[in-house]
Amino acid sequence: MEETNMDDCEQNRESEVAPALIAVHPTHQSVAVAVGSNLRVFNLQEGCSVSLVDDSGVHMHKDSIRAIRYGAEGKLFVSAGDDKLVKIWLTDSWRCISSVSSEKRVSAVAVSNDGRFVSFADKFGVIYAVEIEAFHENQSLPNKKAVPILAHYCSIITSLEFSPDGRYIISADRDFKIRVSVFPEKPSDGAHEIQSFCLGHTEFVSCAFICSKDSQQRYLLSGGGDSTVRLWDFTCGSLLDTCHIGPETGLSQSKGVDDSLLAVTDLCATRGGSLIAVAIQSLAGVVLLSCNLSARSLRFARVVPIPGETFIPTSIAAAYSSNQLWMVMGASTLCASDSAPLARVKVVDGFCDSNQDSVEHEMLVLEDKDIRGGEQLLQTLQGSSSIEKDALATAAEAVKTAMCNLLIKKQYPSENREFRKRGRNDKKVNKKK
Amino acid sequence: MGENPTHNKKTGLPRKRFYRARAHSNPLSDSHFPIPISPAEVDYSLHYPEMVKVDGSKKIQFADVGCGFGGLLIALAPLFPDTLMVGMELRDKVTEYVKERILGLRTTNPGQYQNVSVVRTNSMKYIPNYFGKGQLKKMFFLFPDPHFKEKNHRRRVISPFLLDEYAYVLAVGGIIYTITDVEELGEWMKSCLEEHPMFEPLTTEELEADQVVKLLSTATEEGQKVARNDGQTFRAVYRRIATH
Numbered sequence: 001m002e003e004t005n006m007d008d009c010e011q012n013r014e015s016e017v018a019p020a021l022i023a024v025h026p027t028h029q030s031v032a033v034a035v036g037s038n039l040r041v042f043n044l045q046e047g048c049s050v051s052l053v054d055d056s057g058v059h060m061h062k063d064s065i066r067a068i069r070y071g072a073e074g075k076l077f078v079s080a081g082d083d084k085l086v087k088i089w090l091t092d093s094w095r096c097i098s099s100v101s102s103e104k105r106v107s108a109v110a111v112s113n114d115g116r117f118v119s120f121a122d123k124f125g126v127i128y129a130v131e132i133e134a135f136h137e138n139q140s141l142p143n144k145k146a147v148p149i150l151a152h153y154c155s156i157i158t159s160l161e162f163s164p165d166g167r168y169i170i171s172a173d174r175d176f177k178i179r180v181s182v183f184p185e186k187p188s189d190g191a192h193e194i195q196s197f198c199l200g201h202t203e204f205v206s207c208a209f210i211c212s213k214d215s216q217q218r219y220l221l222s223g224g225g226d227s228t229v230r231l232w233d234f235t236c237g238s239l240l241d242t243c244h245i246g247p248e249t250g251l252s253q254s255k256g257v258d259d260s261l262l263a264v265t266d267l268c269a270t271r272g273g274s275l276i277a278v279a280i281q282s283l284a285g286v287v288l289l290s291c292n293l294s295a296r297s298l299r300f301a302r303v304v305p306i307p308g309e310t311f312i313p314t315s316i317a318a319a320y321s322s323n324q325l326w327m328v329m330g331a332s333t334l335c336a337s338d339s340a341p342l343a344r345v346k347v348v349d350g351f352c353d354s355n356q357d358s359v360e361h362e363m364l365v366l367e368d369k370d371i372r373g374g375e376q377l378l379q380t381l382q383g384s385s386s387i388e389k390d391a392l393a394t395a396a397e398a399v400k401t402a403m404c405n406l407l408i409k410k411q412y413p414s415e416n417r418e419f420r421k422r423g424r425n426d427k428k429v430n431k432k433k
Numbered sequence: 434m435g436e437n438p439t440h441n442k443k444t445g446l447p448r449k450r451f452y453r454a455r456a457h458s459n460p461l462s463d464s465h466f467p468i469p470i471s472p473a474e475v476d477y478s479l480h481y482p483e484m485v486k487v488d489g490s491k492k493i494q495f496a497d498v499g500c501g502f503g504g505l506l507i508a509l510a511p512l513f514p515d516t517l518m519v520g521m522e523l524r525d526k527v528t529e530y531v532k533e534r535i536l537g538l539r540t541t542n543p544g545q546y547q548n549v550s551v552v553r554t555n556s557m558k559y560i561p562n563y564f565g566k567g568q569l570k571k572m573f574f575l576f577p578d579p580h581f582k583e584k585n586h587r588r589r590v591i592s593p594f595l596l597d598e599y600a601y602v603l604a605v606g607g608i609i610y611t612i613t614d615v616e617e618l619g620e621w622m623k624s625c626l627e628e629h630p631m632f633e634p635l636t637t638e639e640l641e642a643d644q645v646v647k648l649l650s651t652a653t654e655e656g657q658k659v660a661r662n663d664g665q666t667f668r669a670v671y672r673r674i675a676t677h
Contacts, residue, residue: 151594
């Protein structure tokens, strides 16, 4: 009996492990890494680490950060997570201009393309929006209250996106669903009108990504626990193509790995959307897909392995102006012990739209010394320039377990189920058969 | 064919006492019953074999959410013989009962009750998996769980956020029927619908002209129980309107 209870506790603690996250400024001015409660920013233009200034009158993040995001123009940056705070930063001075409090833990954030709205989702499926009024450089916004605009019924929201034209807000959840809602003129009106549902995933949806920043675009990519990446027309919710990643990586056959362990954890695309990078659990590298939007097709291209250490990215981001793919792997804590958060950053060169159909162009995993910013950048973002290989493997395992516990529905064998009902007082003892 | 001990020998219908179930079920817990991935995956030939033979393109137009023992559906089936309707119920034993009840009725009344079926599902989570945009003409929420405590209000089947999903599956002009014997819940359902921009109330004349309205309190098992006890009922009937 006690054993089961202990199991539960352990699972809870393990699901507290948060993966490291990475975001790159749209014009490559800075790069941000979040690991645990630490937010680390490096200024790529000046080659120095950034010190964050918090004027919002509220403390810095005190618990794991679960979502970070730059606005489309790069003026704003948003961070949020388990401490129920959504912090809005100005990226030129790295001042926090507003700390919005949420009732529940925050699992996803998004910034509208015009920078007018910040939206975030909590772990119980409610999505909120805050309007960002014009602000002056030296002035802080009053810490505003966010208004709830829509909700997925008690499901963890895993990803949140605005459509490029700002008309829709797209939310993905643990119950296999992607909802496309018409974004209201005023957040207080609520997003009542549902444009479509994108239904097709057979497990949790972990990430969603608008294919390109072109405002005419209506294509959406999503990845999930079913080991697929799917291409949608989000205005009508139709599934255009599906790419099964698991079998393509060779991981499932060679090591007898269960397909369900090959969940897609993150994805991002080049500016034009013709090349997609996909991060997968257990894969030391990234999977590349080629996406042809006019033919509405998605094809497996190849795997870019990362040589050397076990590097399984937990978050990836495209840097359009430098044609790079930035990746981070790490965890807030390792296996529920009190060890320091761990993060490792890698950069791949040559992540860009190709002119021809050839996807065979060079993609090169950069050596640490060749990354712009070099040792100083790694020192800032990783917290240390050298990281033990063993620690990386442990981190990968911890992140994977945490994600499974959080997002995969628990299955109890029937005898176990009976055992769980033991506390119920409405059960009849003498059941006649 | 062997005799089924759980069924009434004369009518061939299932007997309720063999389908006892808890009065409530937790809508928040993870569900492990099969759910169609999308409305296109709903197997109509399984639910309406005879109707599908005649017209395979027909879609479900009425949904009784939380149909319980299926009283309303059974009353509606002969009134709208060409309309496909489905009951949605979370408790598996109750669903099983309704399924047997429909099969029994189909056997004893050849050609009838072919347009009615039931699914075991959590409609608070999976409504969009069953119905496409604007597919439904009528939705019924009869005597739902009141969930009195404020912290449990989010378990109520009529709530401001869930109405967004109901508005999505309802066609413009489609009607949502709610009734309860709990005054507090009645007020809650009415105010949720009143404040939602995509619904408007039916006028008194429209309510009187609608033959379905009368069935809300008379056809269901819960409604009959309330009537037996001389209880009061609270009704809110609203129409889905177009957005501008």
